[in-house]
Amino acid sequence: MTLSVSHVSWSAGGTEILRDISLTVETGEFLGIIGPNGSGKTSLMSLFAGLRKPRSGVVLLDGAPIGSLSRRDVAQRLALVEQQADTGERITARQAVEIGRTPYLGPLLPWSPDDDRIVDAALDNVDMTHLAGRSWHTLSGGERQRLHIARAIAQQPEILLLDEPTNHLDIGHQISLLDLVQRQELTVVAALHDLNHAAMYCDRIAVMQVGCLVALGRPRDVLTEERIRDVFGVDAEIDVDGGGLCHLRFRTQRSHARVTAVRPANLSATGGR
Ligand SMILES: Nc1ncnc2c1ncn2[C@@H]1O[C@H](COP(=O)(O)OP(=O)(O)OP(=O)(O)O)[C@@H](O)[C@H]1O
Secondary structure (H helix, E strand, C coil): CCEEEEEEEEEECCEEEEEEEEEEECCCCEEEEECCCCCCHHHHHHHHCCCCCCCEEEEEECCEEHHHCCHHHHHHHEEEECCCCCCCCCCEHHHHHHHHHHHHCECCECCCHHHHHHHHHHHHHCCCHHHCCCEHHHCCHHHHHHHHHHHHHHCCCCEEEEECCCCCCCHHHHHHHHHHHHHCCCEEEEECCCHHHHHHHCCEEEEEECCEEEEEECHHHHCCHHHHHHHHCCCEEEEECCCCCEEEEECCCHHHHHHHHCCCCCCCCCCCC
16 A cells, blocks of 8 residues: 655645655655644645645555545545544544444444454553543543544554644653554554654654655654754754664753743742742
């Protein structure tokens, strides 16, 4: 199962958001998309998922323009976990995961014991079995995030698109979720903010800057001190260990020290109000 964009551009509100991007996701790889806020990561994920139509260029899923496929066809092959996915419905945690089975159900294909097994396994995968009966609106941000991943796994796609999948999670659940995703026999495309996580988990990294793809390659080739400075405006020290894994340390910025120095006098030095 291949997914690619070829010379895609996308505009919104009269502004060009994505410019002439070409990128093929290799089968079975974990591809990270990194870049500053507003650089176009979510917009690119939406094009990959077929939720938005490029102004020019084409998105191909297994060689076919994604716009020519039915939503059901796309959903059986590709699952997207959005950054701020939520539901206003009064549903339980388990029902939120059951939604992942929708692309396989129909008038002649009713819910079956197999669907139950797939949903149970997905809940177990994200360590949420014990909360399966809880109402969605009583769950924490991190618990909801893990259910979104479980819903995507229950969808049994070949390609998993994750937009900042760890943003509500504590460090233990961040690592276990990325481990879990990496263990699946899936092609994964994930927009990530944590560059050390990108270095740890990704086979390749795509770097976005102001709507352009400015680098694509192995973490050790893409994550250079010069590029981190150019793209994020941050000084970093990068060590590559014997196994080829990059470790990034970020230096304190002078501008941040200046902001701290002019904190109003009525705030205590420890930051309490
Ligand atoms: N529907 C829209 N209308 C107008 N502008 C939009 C629209 N969608 C996105 N944008 C703009 O496009 C740019 C890229 O947004 P996008 O959400 O893709 O960035 P991002 O890299 O995912 O950012 P973040 O890291 O903050 O999530 C932003 O400047 C955003 O304001």
